[in-house]
Amino acid sequence: MSLLKEFLSQVGEGYLLIDKEGRVVFGNDFLIRRGLLKRDFEGKPYYECVNNLTVVSCLAEALSEKSDKLCNFDHEEREYSLYAFVGSDLTVVRFSDITDLRRYERSRREFVANVSHELKTPIAVLKSLLETLYEEEDREEKKAFLEKVLKRVEDMRRLVEDLLILTKLESGEERIKREDINLKMLIDEIFELFESQALETKIDLKNSVEEGFKIKGDWDKLFLLFKNLVDNAIKYNKEGGKVEVKAYKKDGVAVVEVNDTGIGIPKDHLPFIFERFYRVDPSRSREMGGTGLGLSIVKHIALSHGGKVEVESEEGKGSTFRVYLPLE
Ligand SMILES: Nc1ncnc2c1ncn2[C@@H]1O[C@H](COP(=O)(O)OP(=O)(O)OP(=O)(O)O)[C@@H](O)[C@H]1O
Ligand SMILES: [Mg+2]
Structure with missing residues (x-):
């Protein structure tokens, strides 16, 4: 038992146990250190000792619907992901710090967006130069060759365009009209x-x-x-x-x-x-x-x-x- 206690106090994730009346039975040190849970939680309703409104409303939904739930939220400049496993007697809630993961995702997205953006202009120039050559060429063999090159350039242009669209959509920064x-x-x-x-x-x-x-x-x-x-x-x-x-x-x-x-x-x-x-x-x-x-x-x-x-x-x-x- 002491081994389990030791593990739960050292582990780099948060664990919260709630009984079927909605009272906190257990919360590990991680949650207290990160300011997510009040120190004197034992036996209190979760909404009185959890220090984050998004978490409270997410747990309220999970408990009232009696179904597992995943929520993301911010707390004191860190980003977390919470998963509530709802059981008939006990609900186990796991909190993971996803700040670094998000930072990595953001930098990957920005990298793809930058590379695509930088490729866009040279590809457009290449395409228009090739089109001019194609128009001016009257030898059939060369025309057929240029046509193939142009097709490849068009594939590249589409790839870059699709990558730009996708990174914008993934970042959630794109405004969607209604x-x-x-x-x-x-x-x-x-x-x-x-x-x-x-x-x-x-x-x-x-x-x-x-x-x-x-x-x-x-x-x-x-x-x-x-x-x-x-x-x-x-x-x-x-x-x-x-x-x-x-x-x-x-x-x-x-x-x-x-x-x-x-x-x-x-x-x-x-x-x-x-x-x-x-x-x-x-x-x-x-x-x-x-x-x-x-x-x-x-x-x-x-x-x-x-x-x-x-x-x-x-x-x-x-x-x-x-x-x-x-x-x-
Ligand atoms: N209607 C379909 N019938 C059969 N296979 C499909 C159909 N739609 C998609 N697929 C399969 O799913 C894959 C992924 O589709 P997706 O549209 O993402 O890529 P793509 O068509 O290969 O390329 P892109 O759309 O970027 O030009 C395709 O390569 C194809 O194998
Ligand atoms: Mg397709």
Whole structure:
């Protein structure tokens, strides 16, 4: 027992035990040292001896809903993450200091943002120089060669653009507008972009969104979200296939579905496809100019709107991406 006590007083994390009446049974030294818990906590209700309002309201929610809860909060210039494991007799709350982790994440984000930003200008210059060369060249062989170079430069430009968008979204600094959006119009505009590509591969684009279906959000961001989903639905389709966008209301939110009759996604890959740079078949994606950032952008835009995205897929049959967005 003394070994356990020793461990709990030395460990670099906070532990708080609350009984089913909401009284504190135990709190380790970490919590007292960090000013999160009053010294004379024993037997007192948690809301009287925990020194942070966010923590109190997070615990109140966990205890009243009787479900585990994760919250992040600031206290005396440090950032913490709290996890409450709610049991029938005892609730165990673990506090971790995530200040250094956050600092590291921030510096990684800033690094990516800076590098991308610095690459943006030279790539734009390179592209316009190559375009001039291409226009002026009349020997077919050289023209074909320049076309290939230009395609690679365009891939680079897209990668840098996607990285910049993603780092902005991840930092949470990006302002999300709340405009009334006519969803059918938005999808029509996106389909227009892909008209010739769809024609080439004989893919039928069907906009089944009801006339007048409105959602609340940021037009440019949602345009990017659905552009990425439609792009994938066409890219990973089969000749003569179909892409259909539908929308309906469910439990007070809008559900927008992008369905395709394409190659589908193998089950063991499904949990990872929203991760940065993840591709099921890297060689196929690379050939199509894909870098694997599209779906992480989709996920972050949905989250920044207070929504989420889900996927359902059957290999060889097709996929459905379901985006939940606010109606109001
Ligand atoms: N509709 C789909 N059908 C089948 N596979 C898909 C579909 N959408 C995505 N995938 C798979 O998930 C991977 C990740 O998609 P994501 O959009 O993030 O990347 P990408 O399309 O390869 O590149 P990018 O979007 O950056 O151009 C893809 O490489 C592909 O393997
Ligand atoms: Mg994509």
